Amino acid sequence: MKMPDRRGYFGAFGGRFVPETLIPALQALEREFAEARRNRRFQAELRDYLHNYAGRPTALTFASELTRFLGGAMVYLKREDLAFTGAHKINNCLGQVLLARKMGKRRVIAETGAGQHGVATATVAAKFGLECVIYMGEEDMNRQALNVFRMELLGATVIPVRSGSRTLKDAIDEAMRDWVTHVGDTHYVLGTVTGPHPYPLMVREFQRVIGKEAKRQILRAAGRLPDCLIACVGGGSNAIGLFYDFLPHRAVRMVGVEAGGLGVKSGKHAARFDGGRPGIFHGSLSYVIQDAAGQVRTTHSVSAGLDYAGVGPEHSYLQQSGRVKYASVTDREAVEGFRLLSETEGIIPALETAHAVAYARKAIPRMRKNQLVIINISGRGDKDVETVKGIIKART
Numbered sequence: 109m110k111m112p113d114r115r116g117y118f119g120a121f122g123g124r125f126v127p128e129t130l131i132p133a134l135q136a137l138e139r140e141f142a143e144a145r146r147n148r149r150f151q152a153e154l155r156d157y158l159h160n161y162a163g164r165p166t167a168l169t170f171a172s173e174l175t176r177f178l179g180g181a182m183v184y185l186k187r188e189d190l191a192f193t194g195a196h197k198i199n200n201c202l203g204q205v206l207l208a209r210k211m212g213k214r215r216v217i218a219e220t221g222a223g224q225h226g227v228a229t230a231t232v233a234a235k236f237g238l239e240c241v242i243y244m245g246e247e248d249m250n251r252q253a254l255n256v257f258r259m260e261l262l263g264a265t266v267i268p269v270r271s272g273s274r275t276l277k278d279a280i281d282e283a284m285r286d287w288v289t290h291v292g293d294t295h296y297v298l299g300t301v302t303g304p305h306p307y308p309l310m311v312r313e314f315q316r317v318i319g320k321e322a323k324r325q326i327l328r329a330a331g332r333l334p335d336c337l338i339a340c341v342g343g344g345s346n347a348i349g350l351f352y353d354f355l356p357h358r359a360v361r362m363v364g365v366e367a368g369g370l371g372v373k374s375g376k377h378a379a380r381f382d383g384g385r386p387g388i389f390h391g392s393l394s395y396v397i398q399d400a401a402g403q404v405r406t407t408h409s410v411s412a413g414l415d416y417a418g419v420g421p422e423h424s425y426l427q428q429s430g431r432v433k434y435a436s437v438t439d440r441e442a443v444e445g446f447r448l449l450s451e452t453e454g455i456i457p458a459l460e461t462a463h464a465v466a467y468a469r470k471a472i473p474r475m476r477k478n479q480l481v482i483i484n485i486s487g488r489g490d491k492d493v494e495t496v497k498g499i500i501k502a503r504t
């Protein structure tokens with residue numbers, strides 16, 4: 109069974125729900141991507157940049173102290189925090205920008221929430237000499253002033269978005285609008301496995317390097333496949349990147365961890381599977397947090413990267429088929445996870461990543477000592493140190 113099908117559907121989810129003017133651009137992108145996938149020179153060039161520019165392969169670290177502390181399964185960490193610019197986002201940006209260059213585009217645009225995807229896009233655009241425009245909600249620009257300056261240092265123009273809640277959702281709306289008007293010379297570097305076909309497929313393929321490496325590394329380190337994989341899910345790119353190459357191995361369990369915010373019952377969360385239902389949002393059909401009338405609701409999470417009403421359509425399919433389990437942890441639990449990994453392993457994770465750690469903290473003590481778990485450490489936490497400091501101070 110090949111996913112997605114030719115129309116971009118993963119089971120009942122996915123598709124291409126966009127203004128008519130974007131259809132030719134999406135079709136051209138689909139063709140170019142299909143060609144690039146088969147093109148040995150393109151693949152060799154991408155591999156070279158991933159290795160010599162982004163620092164891949166990233167390590168798979170045995171978390172001896174976290175394992176001891178939790179007293180259950182043996183824990184390994186896939187270290188995307190060690191990738192250049194501090195998260196997995198660079199894998200996708202390198203792939204898409206190489207593709208944009210191949211298509212003769214001279215300008216790239218992107219949306220960003222916390223700024224991580226904006227920084228990764230601006231970085232690669234600088235390297236390839238492309239004009240770069242980043243759309244960012246005004247609210248997020250205030251919260252992430254340092255990342256705004258980083259993008260500007262890299263030569264990008266950061267455009268504040270003042271509509272709606274002035275956050276990620278509005279930045280995506282604005283990036284789409286830009287793309288509609290400049291589709292001739294511009295490529296839209298979407299940051300995760302959401303959006304219209306072929307983005308969920310394309311971004312998954314660029315992030316699969318995480319799981320391919322992890323599989324090779326765990327076989328070398330432990331001599332067998334893991335029993336369980338754990339990753340946080342915003343749009344879902346780091347999770348599907350780790351999961352995908354393990355999917356055929358039915359004995360490998362997988363858990364995607366969403367942002368439970370102040371608790372799903374409070375209504376202030378971003379748990380799409382617990383608190384949402386299927387709907388069309390930002391170009392595809394997938395689980396969305398919406399009100400009774402189908403209006404997309406504002407979400408809440410302590411981590412900007414998980415604070416989004418939609419989720420990639422492939423995750424909706426994997427949830428419905430039961431192959432992957434989805435859970436959520438609260439802001440409070442995530443902050444505990446943030447401290448736990450810092451104290452036990454000396455690794456300060458991103459707050460997004462801390463959600464995966466927080467889930468692991470609950471699940472691993474119930475597992476057997478001879479079982480193996482891989483947690484995807486999607487990014488490093490430098491950007492979140494101020495936020496966590498504020499939270500800890502407020503409590504004491």
Ligand SMILES: *Cc1c(COP(=O)(O)O)cnc(C)c1O
Binds near residue numbers: 300343345460488
């Ligand atoms: C952007 C980001 C995420 C969330 O995005 P996904 O597409 O779900 O991976 C998670 N972790 C980090 C560190 C991020 O920067």
